[in-house]
Amino acid sequence: MLSVExxxxxxxxxxxxxxxxxxxxxxxxxxxxDQRIEDDMKVLEIGIGSGVLAILxxxxxxxxxxxxxxxxxxxxxxxxxxxxxxxxxxxxxTESDMFSALQxxxxxxxxxxxxxxxxFPGEPDEERSHRNxxxxxxxxxxxxxDNMITESTKWLKKGGRMVTVATSKQSWxxxxxxxxxxxxxxxxxxxxDLLLADHYHAYIDYWLEKEKHDEEARxxxxxxxxxxxxxxxxxxxx
Ligand SMILES: C[S@@+](CC[C@H](N)C(=O)[O-])C[C@H]1O[C@@H](n2cnc3c(N)ncnc32)[C@H](O)[C@@H]1O
Numbered sequence: 001m002l003s004v005e006x007x008x009x010x011x012x013x014x015x016x017x018x019x020x021x022x023x024x025x026x027x028x029x030x031x032x033x034d035q036r037i038e039d040d041m042k043v044l045e046i047g048i049g050s051g052v053l054a055i056l057x058x059x060x061x062x063x064x065x066x067x068x069x070x071x072x073x074x075x076x077x078x079x080x081x082x083x084x085x086x087x088x089x090x091x092x093x094t095e096s097d098m099f100s101a102l103q104x105x106x107x108x109x110x111x112x113x114x115x116x117x118x119x120f121p122g123e124p125d126e127e128r129s130h131r132n133x134x135x136x137x138x139x140x141x142x143x144x145x146d147n148m149i150t151e152s153t154k155w156l157k158k159g160g161r162m163v164t165v166a167t168s169k170q171s172w173x174x175x176x177x178x179x180x181x182x183x184x185x186x187x188x189x190x191x192x193d194l195l196l197a198d199h200y201h202a203y204i205d206y207w208l209e210k211e212k213h214d215e216e217a218r219x220x221x222x223x224x225x226x227x228x229x230x231x232x233x234x235x236x237x238x
Pocket of ligand 1: 005020048050051067070096097
């Protein structure tokens with residue numbers, strides 16, 4: 001079991017061998033969510049993992065729907081929700097690729113949709129045996145990001161907001177172009193340069209090749225260490 005502190009709230013989590021466990025960035029993401037979630041709000045998280053951010057929302061009184069492509073994540077989140085003594089009737093966790101588990105009556109129903117999205121480039125092996133295998137997000141690692149940008153307005157109430165992470169690894173230029181196309185109102189709410197974690201090192205040549213091709217830096221080197229730039233972006237469904 002582990003505990004994570006976000007905005008002076010403690011979140012207790014059962015561990016799982018292949019479900020994503022919170023990194024420091026989840027705490028940063030949580031701080032941004034903490035300022036946006038209010039009692040009784042109806043929220044949706046894509047990519048719940050251990051449930052750390054969903055539980056944060058639950059502790060603030062939100063009604064939380066949470067999806068993950070990992071077949072064990074929903075069950076883990078339910079157990080973690082209970083571990084934090086939250087009311088079971090206020091959460092609904094299920095396995096889903098992006099928004100696919102939603103039905104017509106869910107259209108325009110959420111006030112906040114977010115994803116601490118996976119960003120590994122490439123397709124997963126058929127047999128996903130490591131937690132990183134669930135982080136594979138297609139060409140340039142953009143699958144979840146692009147879907148968040150292009151599909152979330154359908155599920156948001158007017159005035160509702162979408163928050164997601166985008167990184168320089170995925171092409172910040174493409175992200176801005178797509179945001180400008182689909183959101184009349186959007187902004188960057190947080191930017192951070194983050195040391196490239198060891199699990200990304202296998203892709204360094206891939207990103208350098210991309211950079212050569214489209215003249216846009218994906219990762220950058222400082223004192224012999226590789227970094228990526230993270231952007232937390234927020235769109236408002238005008
Ligand atoms: C970076 S982890 C974030 C987990 C958790 N929200 C956190 O902040 O620690 C991304 C999560 O997205 C899930 N995921 C990957 N592809 C997905 C997809 N197509 N649809 C839904 N969830 C997906 C992964 O299984 C993983 O749990």
